Amino acid sequence: MNTLPVAIGLPYVPDWGQLRAFAPELWLIAAIVAVLLTPFFVKKPNAACGWVALVGLLAALVSVFVVGVDGTGEHFRGLMVADPVSVFWKGLLLMFVIGIVLMWFSTTAPTMHQGDGPEFFTLLLGATLGMSLMASTSNLLMLVIAVELASLPSYVLAGFRKTHLAGAEASLKYILFGAATSSIMVYGLSMLYGLYGTLQIDGPGGLAQQIATSGGSALLWMAIFSLIVGLGFKISAVPFHFWCPDVFEGASIEVSAFLSVASKGAGLVLLMRVMMSFASAQAYESTPLLNHLAVLLGVLGAITATVGNTAAFVQRNIKRLLAYSSIAHAGYMLCIVSLLVRGPAVKADLDLASTAAQVVLFYLAVYLFMNLGAFTVAGLIERETGTERIADYAGMGRRSPLMAFCLSACLFSLVGLPPFAGFVAKVNVFWALMQNGSWWWWLVGVIGVNTVLSLYYYVRVIKVMYLDDSSSAPIWPHPLGAGVAVVCAAILVFMLIAFGPINRLAGHYSHFYGVDQTTFTAEFSSSQPPP
């Protein structure tokens, strides 16, 4: 009876203490179960499921704050990693999804078929769970599971408006594209496993270290390209961005908003973790592998930003416009990720890798509120007028001054204009790129030109709202959604005023576990609260 366990070695049973670091995920799972059980107790379950999901998300958010960075370290034999970056991302993600649920109440809730609520929120929370797992793993197997857990519910969510033909088309395009890219990614990861015989990316004997000692090979590059294909799909980097506008147009608006931030953010955090592992294992030296990786990511970012911005020019639909705008912003962030693999070697007094991570985290935080606000306003206007065309926004400054103001604030912030936090986020990007110098000046130029380009199409929306007039009747948006939009606009102003502390907070949380960052031990061995 006891021979088999002996034969397969000592069983590994993780103790429950390790689960503490993943309390947010456990709350999400509990919320999914609660949402599924809700229709047994409530006659009309849609709104009830929304509230249950909201409570679960709030509990998860509170647990992020309670646990904090206490659980920093490897868990479950390296399958999962908890560290400041993952904590920061989970906090952002949960705040964002709470916003999405509130947005659902004020936009889609009345028109959703009664009884679809449990499924919608199960999928939404399931995708959220996958996206938070994506941020806390450096194991190839767990990476695939997390990416799929984030992707599969997203495919269904994209086509959730069952009576809309565009929704079905969006869902089909999304799933076909996703299946192709993730199969390429899994194939590449299997090559990595075949080459190095380990699933662990960082740590002693992990992939990153073996690559550092053995140097690059052609097969390694094939594997890295495949990984970038898979993550590029989540980030919607340019050759893999085709799903983005169609899905945003076909899906209902809160799903578009959800995918625009959560999917890209999770992909970026995962990409940052992998790149940091590679760079740290090679001690941030200027090796050919790292240099090529930096060029690859930088060029990918520059192309993504340029294509996103130029394609946005001709858009007549607000959701498509925001889709291309989100592609452009993903491009800016990819440019910064290219700095990660340059590390602190360039300037002795500046830990460039940590700085780049900090810049991306701050950018994500700002980007979250800009997009949430813009999508909320678009959703509210769509609900009242039934149109997504930008031309139909004529006279919005008179018809609904509050909505027009909030949308303008978010759009100005997306351009990167001063009274809003988008400005400091973009200044941060420029500053980090300039610190590194050399060919990164090209990226500075590309992003500069892109910012000017983007000014045109964002301001065109504002021009239609304020300068074009129409005889259409005033509209009165749903108060809850209006509240979300106003809060987003207010936070954007607040983040500019409180730039210093918030940027320091992002810097404080910009550390990856198992990665040799110079400031890691200094700041986190004492685990003091941020100043």
Next chain:
Amino acid sequence: MISILAQQAAQSPSAWLPVVLLIIIGIGFAAGNLILSILVGPHRTGSVKETTYESGMMPIGDARRRFNVRFYIVAMIFLVFDVEIVFFYPWATLFPHELATHTPLGLQLLIEAIVFVGLLLVAYFYAWGKGVFRWD
């Protein structure tokens, strides 16, 4: 991307041997099976040979038709139990051993299994509540 690959190829052409081998094996396996079956396989044709199933039932109509959505749902419900069994195999091999050696871990394993089954039962009950098993 292309330039990096080209540079790699220029630096060490032999490093590409595995990639070339992989491509050859991949194409060779697919093409080889087809060619082999054409070459080796017997070529007897006839009206019975050309039916979809040589033995068994006669096919009724085309396979490209709509199936009742219930079949898919039953298949999904099957997955609920299928996954359960996949998880239970390693669990069942470890559990008696743990129970025999140190009890606290055994109790922990038992609770974990109950939680796992509970989660799957939620999915099952949800499907039941949705009326998946009503066939009329």
